[in-house]
Amino acid sequence: MDLTKWLSERDNIGHRDDAADAGFTASHIRAAIRAGRVRRIRAKWIALGTAAPDLVTAATNGGVLTCVSLARRRGWWVPPDTDAGVHLHLPPHGSLQVDDVTAHWAKSLSPRRPRTLEASIEDALADAAQCFDLDQAVAIWESAMRAESTTLESLRSVRWRSAAARRCLEHVRPGAGSSLETLFHVRLSSWGVRMRMQVNLAGHDVDFLIGTHLVIQIDGWAYHSSSADRTRDIAHDAELRMRGYTVLRFSYAQVIYDWEHVERTLAAAISRGLHLAPALRNRARI
Template structure:
């Protein structure tokens, strides 16, 4: 599946075909509702236009890497807010773009056609080179889950980093239901723990992660529970059934995984040390 260009550009002729007059195009450009990115090619400027797109449009660049993947709807781990941008060598040579806006991202040999965001594949290549192994793992799992990339494409993308980094990233899968679940899967593998994802347990349903045979880890969405009180109570009922059958249940929120991991890693290590993942469980 190829997602739609998140920031399409429109030529004068395309706008005319949609019923725009030359006077209206000129008026909107003067008012700032249309930004002429290059000669005769315009970007509609709306309140909803992402900041990364605005910055790219005004600096002669294209959005790439994690910033682009976020625009395509992939799970992107929390990181610095500065947009990840790229441009062509020619634009740098002619002064239409500045190297200081780009950071370490690879320069393009040719312009991106049709919009201000690079393709999903190019954004993924940039991300696996730019980010940490964990960050790369998260976006690659998201690409697989959402059908943005195939397993063969992911393998090819990983050839763009060193063999050492590719080995640390490992083999992304499509079982994770969120970026925090991908992050947790990456960290559990780093701890050399045996685990399975999206495991069906009789009379309970599917759980996010099962470590060993008896340690269940669920990833909670605060927004989900705020929007659905019934889901909150249903999850607690599931926990009660699991505990009665001998499971240990740990619930982690997004903030626990990304901003307070040291504390919860210590908690999980303590459970493993006490062998709570090896306890016998009842099938009823």
């Protein structure tokens, strides 16, 4: 096999020891570098010109992609408006060779794998816990759980070193259907009100039930993807109101960019007793 073809099957970048295992001799690799067909990155990495910039940055610095850089590659949720800079997990005494890198200097939770440019899931989550506010970090964790089919029990078995990671673990809930719901749940967890996720009412699940009668629906980007979906949601909302529930819907933009309005609305609803059964509300007014 040609070396360039071998690299093209490996994200256009590869470790020289892997190339040797595939049968490419050191002289073969040096010839490809001299001919300009392959680029040498430090001592152990070679790449094509089409290699992804984030992987090249990781190889250049002797680190591995972590935090939101790994999240992007693996399809986890990433907080909106996060800058596009590369996040690298680096050994405590490593060094940076380029700018525009967010460095996470830490000993790895798992054994270092010298032939990879991606951090372990556990290291990436630990770095995200240090890098983001609690609500966003937990949303990243829960998104990773869904994408990687990782269980809460598995995360609990990890020997997390930082207080930030242990705090994330305390807030992780496997039932969230989206990262938007995770943000909502974490932000309201300190309110001291009874709140349940994914509760079946009148034949359909609702995103949140506060108290016994305040229903919260979080409408993400995919909301109203069809007329049938919209019709079903309107009918379900009407049925819930007929049964004495109050239904509040919040959009993606409201949760992400106008959280103060969401908080004020929820506080007003709870102060009016809308989270209680109608009989209890009326009794409180007497």
